[in-house]
Amino acid sequence: MSSTSNQDYYVPHGTNWPIIGSIGLTLTVVGVANFLHDTWSATPIFVGLAIVIFMMFGWFGQVIDESLKGMYNPQVDMSFRWGMGWFIFSEVMFFGAFFGALFYARQYSIPWLDGASNNAATAELLWPDFEASWPLLSVPLAEKFEEAKQAMGAWGLPALNTAILLTSGWTVTLAHWALKRKDNTWLVYWLFATVALGFGFVFLQGVEYVHAYVDLNLRLDSGIYGSTFFMLTGFHGLHVTMGATMLLIIMIRAAKGHFSPENHFAFEAVAWYWHFVDVVWLGLFIFVYWL
Amino acid sequence: MSTEITHGDVHEEHHDHGPDKGLMRWVTTTNHKDIGTLYLWLAFIMLLVGGAMAMVIRLELFQPGLQWVEPQFFNQMTTLHGLIMVFGAIMPAFVGLANWLVPIMIGAPDMALPRMNNWSFWILPFAFTMLASTLFMEGGGPAFGWTFYAPLSTTFAPDSTDFFIFAVHLMGISSVMGAINVIATILNMRAPGMTLMKMPLFVWTWLITAYLLIAVMPVLAGVVTMMLTDRHFGTSFFDAAGGGDPVLFQHVFWFFGHPEVYIMILPAFGIISAIVPTFARKPLFGYSSMVYASASIALLSFMVWAHHMYTVGMPVAGELYFMYATILISVPTGVKVFNWVATMWRGSMTFETPMLWALGFIIMFTIGGFSGLMLGVAPVDTQYHDTYFVVAHFHYVLVTGALFSIIAAFYYWVPKWTGHMYDERLGKIHFWWSTISVNLLFFPQHFVGLAGMPRRIPDYSLQFAEFNAISSIGGFAFGLAQVFFLYIVIKTIRGGVKATDKVWEGATGLEFEQLPSPPPYHSFTVAPQVK
Numbered sequence: 001m002s003s004t005s006n007q008d009y010y011v012p013h014g015t016n017w018p019i020i021g022s023i024g025l026t027l028t029v030v031g032v033a034n035f036l037h038d039t040w041s042a043t044p045i046f047v048g049l050a051i052v053i054f055m056m057f058g059w060f061g062q063v064i065d066e067s068l069k070g071m072y073n074p075q076v077d078m079s080f081r082w083g084m085g086w087f088i089f090s091e092v093m094f095f096g097a098f099f100g101a102l103f104y105a106r107q108y109s110i111p112w113l114d115g116a117s118n119n120a121a122t123a124e125l126l127w128p129d130f131e132a133s134w135p136l137l138s139v140p141l142a143e144k145f146e147e148a149k150q151a152m153g154a155w156g157l158p159a160l161n162t163a164i165l166l167t168s169g170w171t172v173t174l175a176h177w178a179l180k181r182k183d184n185t186w187l188v189y190w191l192f193a194t195v196a197l198g199f200g201f202v203f204l205q206g207v208e209y210v211h212a213y214v215d216l217n218l219r220l221d222s223g224i225y226g227s228t229f230f231m232l233t234g235f236h237g238l239h240v241t242m243g244a245t246m247l248l249i250i251m252i253r254a255a256k257g258h259f260s261p262e263n264h265f266a267f268e269a270v271a272w273y274w275h276f277v278d279v280v281w282l283g284l285f286i287f288v289y290w291l
Numbered sequence: 292m293s294t295e296i297t298h299g300d301v302h303e304e305h306h307d308h309g310p311d312k313g314l315m316r317w318v319t320t321t322n323h324k325d326i327g328t329l330y331l332w333l334a335f336i337m338l339l340v341g342g343a344m345a346m347v348i349r350l351e352l353f354q355p356g357l358q359w360v361e362p363q364f365f366n367q368m369t370t371l372h373g374l375i376m377v378f379g380a381i382m383p384a385f386v387g388l389a390n391w392l393v394p395i396m397i398g399a400p401d402m403a404l405p406r407m408n409n410w411s412f413w414i415l416p417f418a419f420t421m422l423a424s425t426l427f428m429e430g431g432g433p434a435f436g437w438t439f440y441a442p443l444s445t446t447f448a449p450d451s452t453d454f455f456i457f458a459v460h461l462m463g464i465s466s467v468m469g470a471i472n473v474i475a476t477i478l479n480m481r482a483p484g485m486t487l488m489k490m491p492l493f494v495w496t497w498l499i500t501a502y503l504l505i506a507v508m509p510v511l512a513g514v515v516t517m518m519l520t521d522r523h524f525g526t527s528f529f530d531a532a533g534g535g536d537p538v539l540f541q542h543v544f545w546f547f548g549h550p551e552v553y554i555m556i557l558p559a560f561g562i563i564s565a566i567v568p569t570f571a572r573k574p575l576f577g578y579s580s581m582v583y584a585s586a587s588i589a590l591l592s593f594m595v596w597a598h599h600m601y602t603v604g605m606p607v608a609g610e611l612y613f614m615y616a617t618i619l620i621s622v623p624t625g626v627k628v629f630n631w632v633a634t635m636w637r638g639s640m641t642f643e644t645p646m647l648w649a650l651g652f653i654i655m656f657t658i659g660g661f662s663g664l665m666l667g668v669a670p671v672d673t674q675y676h677d678t679y680f681v682v683a684h685f686h687y688v689l690v691t692g693a694l695f696s697i698i699a700a701f702y703y704w705v706p707k708w709t710g711h712m713y714d715e716r717l718g719k720i721h722f723w724w725s726t727i728s729v730n731l732l733f734f735p736q737h738f739v740g741l742a743g744m745p746r747r748i749p750d751y752s753l754q755f756a757e758f759n760a761i762s763s764i765g766g767f768a769f770g771l772a773q774v775f776f777l778y779i780v781i782k783t784i785r786g787g788v789k790a791t792d793k794v795w796e797g798a799t800g801l802e803f804e805q806l807p808s809p810p811p812y813h814s815f816t817v818a819p820q821v822k
Contacts, residue, residue: 007400009400011401022413082478086475109534
């Protein structure tokens with residue numbers, strides 16, 4: 001419920017950033033589609049992405065500027081909080097689709113291909129030699145796919161990455177505590193630690209991918225196990241990269257002294273986002289790597 | 292004229308008021324009324340484009356045999372007609388209404404996040420240009436039906452499918468941003484005293500709709516992403532040869548698709564709940580039960596998706612669960628219809644154009660609801676599945692339901708928006724012309740469907756000829772009626788009898804009681820006090 005009168009609520013007059021963003025987004029996706037069909041080179045994709053990044057710098061830069069000028073009252077701050085919270089919920093649902101595919105494959109499609117439930121005839125007629133298992137290494141039609149030699153274990157790099165990400169959740173909280181006691185030095189230090197852990201995670205994920213492709217022959221086209229493995233961990237890695245980049249920007253802003261104990265929603269928004277990628281990782285570790 | 296407006300002028304130098312001049316006003320605007328107008332015009336254009344495709348379909352089906360178009364083109368028409376009507380006409384129209392109405396219904400100065408509001412809209416013209424451009428690509432546009440089931444949309448689809456996939460991604464981004472804005476506005480921008488249970492039902496139903504949008508549009512993005520990687524990067528989500536399952540596509544799609552159905556009807560419930568009390572001159576019967584019914588419908592919508600898939604070979608336990616859960620939805624829906632009827636009971640009723648459309652909605656949406664009950668029963672659906680009975684059902688729900696409510700909303704609020712009354716005689720002609728023709732169009736489809744005519748096929752058995760001819764004539768007449776509607780819209784914007792501030796004798800709510808017609812560019816710069 002609003003406690004302030006409406007004339008204090010900042011309603012901007014006109015903005016150019018959205019149309020620039022739309023042009024950038026459209027160029028990016030049209031570029032990808034044409035690239036996939038070999039009709040265009042990859043250049044339009046990068047031009048499109050550059051426009052989107054330019055738009056984000058411009059748009060967020062303007063918002064930061066207005067915030068520092070004190071144009072945002074507590075009610076505007078609350079709009080931002082609702083906005084970020086619901087955005088994270090939408091991200092949760094996006095991952096939900098891929099987790100759903102994983103559970104469906106493990107619980108239904110693979111056992112059914114082997115004749116479970118009332119599918120004896122399916123198994124007999126389609127691929128009688130197929131045996132259900134998880135992680136699925138031998139797919140029903142081997143010649144169509146690159147079969148993986150071995151599944152990715154849970155207790156090597158993935159366990160280390162779990163420790164890294166959980167630690168980074170702790171360091172971002174330490175940064176928040178430093179911010180709240182007006183200790184800008186430690187705020188920057190702890191943010192730096194978080195950013196380093198975040199990019200370290202991404203680096204190790206890259207090492208793991210190389211190991212998967214080179215040593216295990218576990219690939220995106222290795223059947224449903226490879227599909228779910230790489231799409232889930234890949235989208236998660238993308239989100240970690242974005243989150244770590246946002247944290248880096250927050251770190252730079254913190255070093256410039258942008259945040260006060262009372263007014264630092266940008267920090268909190270990114271921290272929320274960071275905890276979200278952390279929690280998604282726990283789901284991945286349990287259901288993709290471990291069980 | 293209320294005192295609040297005069298107060299607003301004091302702060303002229305604080306906010307700069309009034310729109311910019313020229314075309315760039317519309318490109319850069321952050322004003323909820325401008326953006327609402329943009330959404331409504333986009334929706335109207337898309338309605339006419341999607342409608343033109345429907346005319347092609349009805350022309351081909353006018354007689355048995357292949358007369359006018361190639362089957363492949365026919366398939367592109369059914370596919371794009373569905374996609375454009377769902378994502379281009381109905382959804383943007385409701386978002387446009389939300390933009391125009393939610394701030395002035397809750398006493399807010401604008402939407403909570405005005406710049407993002409602009410972006411939500413300005414992604415859409417790009418997305419729909421991309422989608423429409425597929426028609427002109429080599430191999431033609433998407434031809435696999437608006438539900439784009441794998442493997443039709445993966446293994447056997449034209450190259451243009453990738454443009455379709457990215458268009459869906461863009462629409463999803465737009466919808467999620469729009470929905471976040473609506474929720475932030477409703478939860479954070481209400482005037483003092485506007486408690487949740489005092490909000491107009493349109494605001495309530497949009498709050499719930501926005502929640503559904505944020506929950507399921509990302510799932511749609513996920514499923515089209517899986518399509519993309521299946522098509523180009525060798526994943527096997529929908530390929531049994533790699534351990535996946537084409538039926539998985541249907542599960543993920545309908546997990547989005549069923550809540551999507553309610554996304555397209557809940558705001559309609561809000562509109563009808565505003566119009567019926569005004570013209571019955573009685574408060575809405577059972578306000579709180581309406582709120583709880585809407586919330587229950589939303590909750591149930593996540594648990595019934597597989598009733599679209601009774602014939603794919605699910606285990607019987609699954610079929611039974613989805614059947615019972617589906618039938619359960621008729622309880623909260625029944626509550627709503629009962630409440631509308633009870634609101635009219637012993638009311639001082641008059642029948643201006645918005646009320647006619649609202650009554651048309653109640654009767655014909657209920658017909659669509661009843662055929663939905665039939666389809667919800669698994670053993671019966673085995674007979675009806677993929678027949679014209681299904682087509683008749685969802686067109687009663689979406690055309691005489693969702694679209695009728697949008698037209699009702701136009702007639703009800705356009706005097707407030709423009710300050711001009713529409714022409715009552717033309718409005719009534721529009722209603723009767725549309726209502727008669729839409730029933731000619733869709734009612735016979737029940738019969739041919741029950742007799743076994745399959746949907747999405749350009750040719751049919753001779754026994755269906757008469758009903759199809761009637762249906763096509765109804766279709767052409769209904770299409771023409773909406774061109775007539777375009778004339779009414781333009782005429783009303785350009786002039787007409789001056790509307791009073793209250794517009795309707797029985798109107799209630801902040802937008803009618805506290806704002807002039809038309810409202811100033813920035814309304815409620817000082818929050819009203821709601822008692």
